[in-house]
Amino acid sequence: MTKHTLKIPGKLYIAGEYAVVYPGHSAILTTVDRYITITIKDNDKNSINIPLDQHAITWPVNGQFVMPRPTWRFVAEAINTTTTYLKERGVTLTPVSMNVNSQLASVQGAKFGLGSSAAVTVAVVSALLTHFKQAPSKTLIFKLAAIAHYHIQGNGSCGDIAACTYGGWLSYTSFDQPWLIEQLNTTSISDLAQQPWPLLHIEALTLPTLPFCVGWTGSPAGTRGLVSSIQEYLAGSTQRLTAFLTESDACVTQFTKALETDDNHGLNEAISANRDLLKTLGEAAGVPIETPLLTKLCEIALATGGVAKSSGSGGGDCGIAFMPTTAACEALHTHWQHAGIKPLLFKEGHVSVITSLSI
Incomplete structure (x- = not known):
């Protein structure tokens, strides 16, 4: 057997x-x-x-x-x-x-x-x-x-x-x-x-060369409710939906090309643009994609020299960050902990x- x-x-x-x-x-x-x-x-x-x-x-x-x-x-x-x-x-x-x-x-x-x-x-x-x-x-x-x-x-x-x-x-x-x-x-x-x-x-x-960090805000997201609310908002305007999809695809394409060419600046730009896109979408739709604690997670990462955004549907759960060095990643973990955000030491x-x- x-x-x-x-x-x-x-x-x-x-x-x-x-x-x-x-x-x-x-x-x-x-x-x-x-x-x-x-x-x-x-x-x-x-x-x-x-x-x-x-x-x-x-x-x-x-x-x-x-x-x-x-x-x-x-x-x-x-x-x-x-x-x-x-x-x-x-x-x-x-x-x-x-x-x-x-x-x-x-x-x-x-x-x-x-x-x-x-x-x-x-x-x-x-x-x-x-x-x-x-x-x-x-x-x-x-x-x-x-x-x-x-x-x-x-x-x-x-x-x-x-x-x-x-x-x-x-x-x-x-x-x-x-x-x-x-x-x-x-x-x-x-x-x-x-x-x-x-x-x-x-x-x-290709795997990114920048150190990658994950922080958990401790508030599990209700994915299905968030997604249905966003879809309902986007369905209200064909122009709105088309613009969002076009901008999101551009972020994904830029990120992919940045990985292929080891372009860390392009990778950071793609993550920042995608964060801005999702944050703006959530605010316009009245849906908390980026909660106050996720905003804090992102702002701390920026202040520590990196870039960050919510991960998945948002509304809580995890945020992700790319940092310039391992030392910056370790410093970010300390700052997150002081703000009530749990670093998840994933590989x-x-x-x-x-x-x-x-x-």
């Missing part, structure tokens, strides 16, 4: 937030050295343990995983989507035991905004495909995890799923979401996973890890 252990990294958005939820538009993400770890092995019945739940949940070998409570929804859909794919591919299912552990929250259980829902979805999909000897490609894992996500929420860019799947620094361009929704109603999961997805593009990027650019052990 073989036991597989998989480690799926958490993610951070670097640039392109809010624009990437529109088909064909892009964002920059990276992964960090904090992981969802999942082990999978043969068992006499299907069972899974996840953090903060005292009892394992079981389900029939060829049946659907019935969600016992809302916190299980991503796990449940990842299991159901992947097992449907496997059955459609003619794979004989046998019972498995899975155990999930997370480093994507504090000891007290507070989330850091590292994409735990995306990471656990990718972890379950990857574990099942690996266990049943499918030698999964990153593309297949991404598509099945994205399908599972859409079965639950019916919207979203899935940029966090791409980051957790591929790892490292990457540029992500979102697929044609209306197309996917239509396909989900007409196409089998196995066929849909094998098709090209319109507009989707995922590209690995960025990490990828998933799979180990197998005969037992």
